[in-house]
Amino acid sequence: xxxxxxxxxxxxxxxxxxxxxxxxxxxxxxxxxxxxxxxxxxxxxxxxxxxxxxxxxxxxxxxxxxxxxxxxxxxxxxxxxxxxxxxxxxxxxxxxxxxxxxxxxxxxxxxxxxxxxxxxxxxxxxxxxxxxxxxxxxxxxxxxxxxxxxxxxxxxxxxxxxxxxxxxxxxxxxxxxxxxxxxxxxxxxxxxxxxxxxxxxxxxxxxxxxxxxxxxxxxxxxxxxxxxxxxxxxxxxxxxxxxxxxxxxxxxxxxxxxxxxxxxxxxxxxxxxxxxxxxxxxxxxxxxxxxxxxxxxxxxxxxxxxxxxxxxxxxxxxxxxxxxxxxxxxxxxxxxxxxxxxxxxxxxxxxxxxxxxxxxxxxxxxxxxxxxx
Numbered sequence: 001x002x003x004x005x006x007x008x009x010x011x012x013x014x015x016x017x018x019x020x021x022x023x024x025x026x027x028x029x030x031x032x033x034x035x036x037x038x039x040x041x042x043x044x045x046x047x048x049x050x051x052x053x054x055x056x057x058x059x060x061x062x063x064x065x066x067x068x069x070x071x072x073x074x075x076x077x078x079x080x081x082x083x084x085x086x087x088x089x090x091x092x093x094x095x096x097x098x099x100x101x102x103x104x105x106x107x108x109x110x111x112x113x114x115x116x117x118x119x120x121x122x123x124x125x126x127x128x129x130x131x132x133x134x135x136x137x138x139x140x141x142x143x144x145x146x147x148x149x150x151x152x153x154x155x156x157x158x159x160x161x162x163x164x165x166x167x168x169x170x171x172x173x174x175x176x177x178x179x180x181x182x183x184x185x186x187x188x189x190x191x192x193x194x195x196x197x198x199x200x201x202x203x204x205x206x207x208x209x210x211x212x213x214x215x216x217x218x219x220x221x222x223x224x225x226x227x228x229x230x231x232x233x234x235x236x237x238x239x240x241x242x243x244x245x246x247x248x249x250x251x252x253x254x255x256x257x258x259x260x261x262x263x264x265x266x267x268x269x270x271x272x273x274x275x276x277x278x279x280x281x282x283x284x285x286x287x288x289x290x291x292x293x294x295x296x297x298x299x300x301x302x303x304x305x306x307x308x309x310x311x312x313x314x315x316x317x318x319x320x321x322x323x324x325x326x327x328x329x330x331x332x333x334x335x336x337x338x339x340x341x342x343x344x345x346x347x348x349x350x351x352x353x354x355x356x357x358x359x360x361x362x363x364x365x366x367x368x369x370x371x372x373x
Contacts, residue, residue, distance in 0.1 A: 283316015
């Protein structure tokens, strides 16, 4: 579990509101250089249009939903962005992992120096802990897994002489090459979206949970038939009024030692104009899951070539399920239930069969022995 502030679940700040918490958001964006410093004559508790622009810019930079709303996810990212390496002493704590930009910086430096801290996700997990201890051992420091003044000084000294390198990318390619032995020995976690009873498509009585459950069943059947072990993040009997958050679903995938996570979703928006298929993998301005991106591109290609869904391409995001899983993870948005064209297709069982086949084929290609995908 990633460390969170206790009051975040109730936070929901949008343009036009006046709330004391807005002043805190404004201050953090000013410190990040995304908002000009305001004088005393400005109402710091008012969510102004200028603040809305700054929030959206921050969301885009951080790879989260760009909606101008400061809710739990955005505020948590603002909290993480405030930390620079050297501001605090950090270490690994099982079940309550610390997150922040200082940790992302630590991971980048360790990877550059050849110590495998995993992906640069800003979360102090077991990979970062192991890499830090190995670094301490190699430079003659006490091996306690604590990133404090001695580690900062050693990193600063060595980072002046070691620049660049692609050790993390090479390790990722190697791990995937070793995993390309076919799908029969693989564990795939399928994560069906659970939008509850919010029917994005009233005419066909379709909700995200209904579409995702059906796609999950079809994909699971195809993969199980060729020897893949398939696990599902929630049972079909799960009470939709109590959704399972992304952190819990990521923890489930990690605990199973899965080789791949496939998250199934549909989208919705108020105008009804947006439509098309898009896939998402972990990615931010500093790092990305290369294998996640590769699988996302495979899925996108297989679905687009078999259907007439608009190609909305692949995108890097830092949503928790993509960020916290230790294996490649991809979120597929199969279309917009708020769009009549997409909804009509998703209501068709034959169409759902086609896209399920496309996902299964992408999984097979991803793990196919040798050669290119």
